[in-house]
Amino acid sequence: MNFDLSEEQRLLKDSVERLMLDSYGFDQRRKYQAEACGFSEVMWARYAELGLLALPFSEEHGGFGGGAVETMIVMEAFGKALILEPYFTTAILAGGILRHGATEPQKAELIPAIAKGHLKLAFAYAEPQSRYDLFDVETQAKKEGDGWRLDGVKALVLHGAAADNIIVSARTSGASRNEDGIGLFLVGRNATGLKSRSYSTQDGLRAAEIRLENVRVEAANVIGDPSGAFPVISRVADEAVAALCAEAVGCFAEMQTITLDYLKTRKQFGTTIGSFQALQHRAVDMFVELEQSRSMAMYATMMASENNPSERERAISAAKAQIGQSAKTIGRQSIQLHGGVGMTMEHSIGHYFKHVTMIDMLFGDADHHLRRLALLGGLPAEIE
Template identity: 60%
Template sequence: MDFDLNEEQRLIKDSVERLLADRYGFEQRKAHGASERGWSADMWAQYADLGLLAMPFSADDGGMDQGPVGTMIVMEAFGRALALEPYLATVVLGGGFLRNGANAAQKADLIPQIVDGSLTLAFAQTERHSRYDLADVTTTARKDGGSYVLDGAKSVVVHGDSADKLIVTARVAGDRRDRSGIGVFLVDGNAAGVSRRGYPTQDGQRAAEVLLEGVRVEADWVIGEPENGLPLIEQVTDEAIAALCAEAVGTMSVMHETTVDYLKTRKQFGVPIGDFQVLQHRAADMFLMLEQARSMSMLATMMADEQDVAERRRSIAGAKVQIGRSGRFVGQQAVQLHGGVGMTMELAVGHYFKRVTMIDTAFGDADYHLSRLADAGGLIAA
């Protein structure tokens, strides 16, 4: 099977990597993170100009029709730069709900705004008790005439403090963990009854606690079926996991490269420490784990839009397991081989390790997905 990128994909890859190399150094990233919203509006406009925000959308909706491979290219580049902008929240998650579940009017209204950079979104799913269970939803949506009234609270809403609109999951019917009765609602971030408390996360990103008190949402802004939204949520989440796998590969690549460079330049007993065979073996092990993660990331990308739900979820779970294990190993080796300086905030390697650790916990860590994979009978069905 040919895994090479085509000419258009190579051009996209070169363009985004060149932009981030020129405009997203480690010190520049620190400045972006210290801004009020925690990311760079100027860089967001640059992404829009390059067409990165249009990547997964169809040409009929004003996009570039690049699908999961286009998303993989962008997310891996963002992983290498530790980019802070809400690409996952807006384009992958928010855009995923629009691509897979929105009606024609919703697409016509919102997708052009995402593409031109004027609209940002955030996915408000997690609740304090829900952990990784997408069906564990207690936020309620009560039908009131031609609209719904939402009440509840959402936690760790990535980029939820600055998003223009929130995509909120709420229970229309059923009990707490029922798979049926969950709807997906588009809520204005500044709507009456919405309160948001933003804070920085360990990896330099931003998140928010969101409280919904009597928030009214017109029926026109329900995405998909109001009582059968869980299959849509699972599909979009799987696409997001595939994107996160690609980002993790980018972060691990930089950790490996910078560690090998350090081994070549740091001297002990008058010679570069990379001359010691035991350290060469550890660098080789890092490379092996990185390449295993890259292979599984490619599998997740190829399976992200698979219509066979069982096969898709099996592949996505397998990729998430490998990404979590590889990220932990590569990060630990990178920090340790840098010695004491690897623990400091002034060196980038520790920040990369933090990000890949947060990726592991997003939408289920390696242990959680290993359990799912075991329940499904393994990566390859018997």
């Protein structure tokens, strides 16, 4: 199988990495984080200018027709820079819902606005009791005339307070843990009855708790089948996990680079600590975990567009389990090799460790995906 990037993909990789190198140093990131919205609106506009916000969408809807490989390239570069902007929530999560579930009029209205940087979206899928089960939905959607009325609570809505619109999963029929009877509804941030409480996550991003009380949604803002949205949610979650794996690999690569540089410059007992064989072995362990994660992220990328749900889910769970394990190993080694300075807010390595820990928990941690993989029958024989 050919793993080489095409000329267009190499140009994309070079342009994104150059943008991050020029505009997203650690000190610059801290300034962006201090802005009212928790990220840089200037950088968001830059992403639009480069076409990054249009990348995942088809050309007929105003996008650039990029696929999973292009998403992997962008997310890996963003992982190296620890970006704060809502690219993942808008282009990957909510954008995926639109690509797979929206009507043509909805795509024609929303996707060009995303591509131009004029529209930010969030996806409210998690609830206080749901943990990692996407089908565990207690938020209710009741038919009311030509529209719907939403009531319920959504938790950990990434960038929920900054989003112009929020896509909400809600139950239209059935018990709270049924896969059937779930719909997707587009709700305006300032809709009557919607209340949000914004807070910072452990890795410096922003999230919100969303409370819906008698929120009215017009029929035109129902995305797809109001009782059969779970297959779309499941597919988008798998694609999102593949993107998260690529972002984690970017973080791991930067963590290894930062740690190796530290080993080469920090002196103890009159010599650099990188000359100590025991620490060299630990640096090699980091490299092995990085390469294993990179391979599995590439596997997830290749399988993200697989139409067979079982095969796609097996690949995605295998990759996410590896990413979770590597996050612990690389994070632990990088912090310990830095010593006390690695625990401070003034050094970047701790921020990377926090972010990869959050990535491990998004859409299921390593243990969750190992159990899921076992229930699906394990890895295909050709890659075991």
